[in-house]
Amino acid sequence: MTFRKAAVLGIGLIGGSLALGLKEKAGLEVYGFDVSESALKWAESAGVIHQGHTNLESAVANADLVVIAVPVGTTPRLMEQLAELPLKSNCIVTDVGSTKGVVTKAGMVFSSRGVTFIGGHPMAGSHRSGVQAADPHLFENAYYVLTPHQETSLFQVQRLSRLLEKATGAKLVLMDPEHHDRVVGAISHLPHVVAAALVNQVGRYNEENEWFFRLAAGGFRDLTRVAGSHPLMWRDILLSNRDAVVQLLDDWIRDMQEIQSAVKHRDSERIEWFFQNAKTLRDKLPDRKKGILTEEYDCYVNMPDHPGEIGKVATLVGEAGCNLSNLHVMENREATQGVLRLVFRDREELERAVNRLRQSGYEVFLIEEENQEKK
Ligand SMILES: NC(=O)C1=CN([C@@H]2O[C@H](COP(=O)(O)OP(=O)(O)OC[C@H]3O[C@@H](n4cnc5c(N)ncnc54)[C@H](O)[C@@H]3O)[C@@H](O)[C@H]2O)C=CC1
Ligand SMILES: O=C(O)C(=O)Cc1ccc(O)cc1
Known part of the structure; x- marks a missing residue:
């Protein structure tokens, strides 16, 4: 089952960047849908898409993949409209929204219609918006999170992962939607609130005296970029x-x-600890550019919901002489099956562990097979 045609709904910064990757790197026929005719015209003339449509039905007709790339507040309504339309059987619908809980729930609308919905979030972007800022390299080496439901076919997850990997050069990972929202809330949404609050606060002082903004140098600018x-x-x-x-x-x-x-009470020890702790933690942040594609080799194991299954998997991996560098249980709510992510630092260890687990009857799923073959 090959992907031939993709429809991207919302041809802005992210939709445009993905459209470029799907068209140029993955070789798909790419149609765009947007409420803005000028965005579509621009995208067509710049070669971001093959064809632009302001009619949803004509944009998605015969599409093997539909990517929703509109603001997250608009996504659930667009999904409802989409679910009413005749979509190709085996079509995969995905989105790129920065939050995943609400969108994954809204995606249930597709399950009764034989269409697979898999939530997605490329973890790269910019403070710019609009198709003019689209860039086919935007997602290279970034993480790209997919949040399939426990019942989503692993075959479809694997198809989508491989295609997105090819189109974006990102590293695909799977995550539970609620876990995603807490993590991304902490590392992206909260920092955006804090940055905006700082600018608003200093902006109020600046109204009285413009030296506040005039003296705003390196640290303030870096911290408030977003x-x-x-x-x-x-x-x-x-x-x-x-x-x-x-x-x-x-x-x-x-x-x-x-x-x-601490400041009020001149608690110097506490203040020093506050900065020392932050410095120690900041120094440990992984280096994106060097780290992701070279050091981590991971696989996903489908887990029957029996007591002791995680222990059995860990024992088999240990018996195969492989060191697990990380193990993550994708949180399992009411569903009967869960998924375990196993991470290794060494490719051969990953391969040995996968073989051993498959021989023992576990269903093991590798997103990165193609990526690792390149190294
Ligand atoms: N900007 C960023 O850095 C990142 C954004 N995202 C997510 O990507 C999504 C898109 O964001 P951007 O591309 O930055 O926004 P954008 O503003 O550049 O593009 C959004 C596009 O959607 C169109 N649109 C709005 N409502 C529509 C509707 N009902 N039907 C069809 N088209 C519609 C707009 O005309 C615009 O062309 C958002 O959900 C955002 O959370 C994800 C990762 C990074
Ligand atoms: O430019 C930055 O620092 C960003 O924060 C970009 C960004 C914005 C929204 C996302 O959901 C993911 C990444």
């Missing part, structure tokens, strides 16, 4: 990740009160 992002997009993201963001802000406010109290 405050230049699209306001409507970030409004939608916070509303769509409400529970996680509210909880993260509770923690943030508590931490700010703690450092405020």
Whole structure:
């Protein structure tokens, strides 16, 4: 089953960048759909898409893949409209939204129609927006998270992963939607709120005296870069990740009160610890460019919901002489099967472990087979 035609709904920064990759690197026929005729015209003339449509039905007719790349607040409504249309059997629908809980639930609308929905989030972007900023290299070496439901066919997950890997050069990983929203809430949504709050605060002082902005140098500019992002997009993201963001802000406010109290009481030890701890942790952040594609080799194991299964898998891996560098259980809610992600630092160890697990009857799924073959 090969992908021949893709329809990208929302030809902006992310939709345009993906369209370029699907067209140029994966060789697909790419149709675009957008409410903005000028975006479609621009995309057509710049060769980002083959054809632009303002009619949804004509854009998705005969598509093997539909990518939804509109603001997250708009995605559920667009999914409902899409589910009413005749889609090709075996068609995969995915999205690129920055939150995954709400969208994955809305994706259930496709399950009764024989269409596979798999939520997605490329973890790279920019504070710019619109198709003019589209870049086929935007996602290279970044993580690209997919959040399949426990019942989603692994075959379809694998097909989509391979295609996206080819089209973007990103590293595909699978994650539970709620886990994704908490993690991305902490590393992306909260920082955007903090950056905007800092700019708003200093902006208020600057109204009284313009030296505030005039003296704003390196640190302030670096820290607040993302405050230049699209306001409507970030409004939608916070509303769509409400529970996680509210909880993260509770923690943030508590931490700010703690450092405020330490300063007020001249608690020098506490203040020093605050900065020392941050420095130690910051120094340990993985180096994106060097790290991802060279050092991690992972596979996913389909797990029957029996007690002791994780122990059995770990024992088999150990018996094969392989060192697990990480093990992650994709959180399993009401479903009967779970998925275990096993990470190795060494390709041969990964291969030995996969063989051993398959011989013992486990269904093991490798997203990165092609990527690793290249090395
Ligand atoms: N900007 C970033 O850095 C990243 C954004 N994302 C996600 O990607 C999605 C798109 O974001 P961007 O490309 O940055 O936004 P954008 O503003 O550049 O593009 C959005 C496009 O969707 C179109 N659109 C809006 N409503 C529509 C509708 N109902 N039907 C058809 N088209 C519609 C707009 O006309 C525009 O062309 C969002 O869900 C965002 O959360 C994900 C990763 C990074
Ligand atoms: O440019 C930056 O720092 C970003 O934060 C880009 C970005 C924005 C939204 C996402 O969901 C993922 C990445």
